[in-house]
Amino acid sequence: MGNAHYTVTRPDGEQIEAGYDVAAVCEQDGCTLEIDRGLAYLCGSTPGTPEDGCGGYFCSRHLYTDWEMPSDEPQPQNCLPCIDKRP
Template sequence: MGYAQYDIVRNGQTITAGYAVPTTCEEPDCATDIDRGLAHLCGEMPGGDEHGCGGYFCGEHLYGFDPSRCKRCLDTTEGVR
């Protein structure tokens, strides 16, 4: 299976994800063009996990590394390891 385009279930909805799927940052009021690839993912798993919400964010709204998190998830998981 490649990661260019695939379907995932997130918050009960099926969405198309992958680095070939264009979208915009999911941070409110941000219109930065990104893709739904792993480089823009909050957490470790598409669809969300205990490390993040599974949303897709631009570099300005994604923090940390391995895994990267959006601001809301960073605030709720800070210090959890």
């Protein structure tokens, strides 16, 4: 089981509260769906680490898995801009 509540420092230095017990709204422009800031809604795989995503939190309508990316490892979910940035 994950952490219900913790602090994440985003790459730009902004600190936010995260975890599956933290209520939020999808960060996609114009979307108002309520989510939480748990890993299920994270763009990437590690909070606060931009190595495989932007670290934003998005509803299931705005997170995607790039099944075309060859790998034996589990693929992170990403927002569309992050998928578009992949080589």
